[in-house]
Amino acid sequence: MNPNPGVWQIQRWYWRQLLRAAPGTVVLLLLAQVAGAGVRGIELWGLQRLLDALWQGGATGPALLFPLLLIGSALAVSHGAGVAQGLLRARLSYRASFSLRDQVLTRVGSLRLEIHEHPEFHDRLERAQRAIPHLAQALDQLSSAVEQVITFAAYLAYSGSVHWSLPVAFLIGALPSVVQRLVAGAHYTELVREQTPGHRRLAYIGKVLSDPGYRHELWLFRLGPELRDQWQRLSVRLRRERLRHINRHQALFFAANFGAVAATLWSLWQAIHGVSAGLVSLGGLVAGAEVLYRSGSQSQRLVMALGNLHRHLLEVGFLYAFLHQEWPSRETRPAAEVELRAPVREIRFEGVSFTYPGAARPALRELTFTLRAGERVALVGPNGAGKSTLVALLLGLYEPTQGRILINGRDARAIPPSERWRHCSAIFQDFERYELTLAENLLLPERPVAIEAVLRQSGLERHMANLPDGLNTQLGRLWNGRELSLGQWQAVAIARALARPASLLVLDEPTSALDPRTEVEVYERVLAATREALVVMVSHRMGVCRLADRVLVLEGGRLVEEGTHEQLLRHGA
Structure with missing residues (x-):
């Protein structure tokens, strides 16, 4: 320190x-x-x-x-x-x-x-x-x-x-200034009242940018720069309004x-x-x-x-x-950095362990496996087995405390995170509900070529009729927008993940609130839209595992079983 x-x-x-x-x-x-x-x-x-x-x-x-x-x-x-x-x-x-x-x-x-x-x-x-x-x-x-x-x-x-x-001179000279200050105070109170929605929105965007709960999606979808630009523009507008008020009343003063x-x-x-x-x-x-x-x-x-x-x-x-304060930056890398120009073809874990700061025991222990493009891999295990931590390592949100991860044969530590995230997408269990317009939810910061296909593949298309302004509909109640159901917000999160080309897609239990039949339907739509990508699916339900080419079973932070769904059933896993 x-x-x-x-x-x-x-x-x-x-x-x-x-x-x-x-x-x-x-x-x-x-x-x-x-x-x-x-x-x-x-x-x-x-x-x-x-x-x-x-x-x-x-x-x-x-x-x-x-x-x-x-x-x-x-x-x-x-x-x-x-x-x-x-x-x-x-x-x-x-x-x-x-x-x-x-x-x-x-x-x-x-x-x-x-x-x-x-x-x-x-x-x-x-x-x-x-x-x-x-x-x-x-x-x-x-x-x-x-x-x-x-x-x-x-x-x-x-x-x-x-x-x-x-x-007498003091009172006569002070009276106009006192009156002016009282008038300025009244006007300032009105200005504060008028600017309250703007300051609330400013605080909301600031919360999104600084809250760790939003960090994974901000990084993966590169939302940070655009939202920071919004914060800057709104801050400048509010500042100029306040300065106009000050200029006017200072002239009167x-x-x-x-x-x-x-x-x-x-x-x-x-x-x-x-x-x-x-x-x-x-x-x-x-x-x-x-x-x-x-x-x-x-x-x-x-x-x-x-x-x-x-x-x-x-x-x-x-x-x-x-x-x-000297904290490690997410862009801190060895001097010899490499670009990840090609899509992700292979990810290999070699003796990977990870321990959270201040934790007494590692969350993951000596994991070794290989994932390849085009595979559908299911990741299963009880709560606390380390599934979410493994997902964070796959996406480059965490770094191993022991061992190494190879992407297309190169050490992931030598690849800048921004390069990795250009090829990654994800739908998280705790997906965020950005109370912005639907277009801002889907198109920040990259605008997809075929938005109609994204709406269809995500299941969001059938809800568009209920959105009065289409893609420009304000979502959420903070700004008197249209509040969505959990399933609709989930469809928005899926569309956000599909709206960008990615060779690695992680589905971290995004459908846990749905019934098993609907969950399988959602997975089938997503898998159909990402045939060439490496897809990693995290779930507790066996119906999802049947859609996978391979299943990895975690327990206590260790990889205890690996194989197809049928092989694991025969072995009693």
């Missing part, structure tokens, strides 16, 4: 992620922060010019015009920089969060299936997903820590003791802040007249100006921001640890 990263290491990675997500936005945000902080010096310089004019007796006239314009311009720049920072922070937060979520999904999709057997993997994944929002929160704390609260507290504490116009600028200048003018009338001392004017220009102690703001930043960076550390 990797050591836990330190805060400085996380911080460096944090900045790299921001620069990777939106380098231009990072630069603009830094410039806006520099501009917002730099005008404070101009404000003080303008205040100095103003005090000098007053001290020299220039309480009215052109001598005061320039410093007042200077101070007003500095305040306007300060407000503009604040609005720009809000817009840029939102844009950067969305892009960085999108980038990191995509990295997590890509990372999960790249790992070998046995990694999902580790409880620690799921713990780390959960912590990583929960850490993603802290990236944006750390950015907010880094940029501006509770600025409005400190400004409000500081102004109320000191402004009333200086001059009556200062709290910017306009509302001009009222605060005007009220500030008015109160300052009133205070100047108070100095001329002897009601306000020059020191009081300086103190009032300081309260007016400073929203709180910079040291307090900095301490709060750094404390919160430290906490959020520690949370982000979980994400860093997950993305940098």
Whole structure:
């Protein structure tokens, strides 16, 4: 396991992620922060010019015009920089969060299936997903820590003791902003309500991409890239809608802040007249100006921001640890890789054993047998005999912990999984029900040439009349689509497997919920459609075994019998 990263290491990675997500936005945000902080010096310089004019007796006239314009311009720049920072922070937060979520999904999709057997993997994944929002929160704390609260507290504490116009200016200047924020909050609530279906669909696709239960079909049918593209497109659309909302209300907020600028200048003018009338001392004017220009102690703001930043960076550390954890990738292979250009002609197991991570005993023990193209092989045995594990090894979802598998005479470890899966198809007992359209269920990502034949061979053709939009019918209840029966979902799974050319087809008890007669009919249709392929059938029922050329009997992870159905009956197997 990797050591836990330190805060400085996380911080460096944090900045790299921001620069990777939106380098231009990072630069603009830094410039806006520099501009917002730099005008404070101009404000003080303008205040100095103003005090000098007053001290020299220039309480009215052109001598005061320039410093007042200077101070007003500095305040306007300060407000503009604040609005720009809000817009840029939102844009950067969305892009960085999108980038990191995509990295997590890509990372999960790249790992070998046995990694999902580790409880620690799921713990780390959960912590990583929960850490993603802290990236944006750390950015907010880094940029501006509770600025409005400190400004409000500081102004109320000191402004009333200086001059009556200062709290009046504060209230008059703050009121438009408060109203604008209330309106923006109401609009944001409505936006969240409108985007809820989109976010639910986003969460569903994210679940499909990250849930290990979907992993075997995602890999075999190469659904991952297409679904990840859907996730990206939907995420971008929702992000743009949210940014449009932010842009609109930040513009209104910017306009509302001009009222605060005007009220500030008015109160300052009133205070100047108070100095001329002897009601306000020059020191009081300086103190009032300081309260007016400073929203709180910079040291307090900095301490709060750094404390919160430290906490959020520690949370982000979980994400860093997950993305940098050294797990075996499913594409990790010896340097000398080979392509599997020809269809699968022969698969040979030589002394193959497999042990699940953390298990005390192997699930399979020293299996040796050969399967050839065109064969129909039945795989039988009691529950826990190792049938599903053997299927996973056949399809390249797991790798042997001992022995080797040869495909067309080549070691399977030297063949990239994506090459193997181009020639494989499967129908699993726990087949997935993708609540997408029927076309997306069947055609992702490869479009078959003869969809009519696939519908007929799978038995789905007779159900098409009940689908109002044909292939474009939305399936499932999540999106108010057409809910299918178990048998209809099963037909969809069979059609999905038949919709791609494959020289190895595995039927892992896909018809266990059907009666024996219907089960045999389904197997006969599938076998008729795959005459040249190697077909491996997993079942408990003898009717299926009669359709096989050869039967392999597993017990306790070992191959205990092998032969035709008639031979095994004679031997009492």
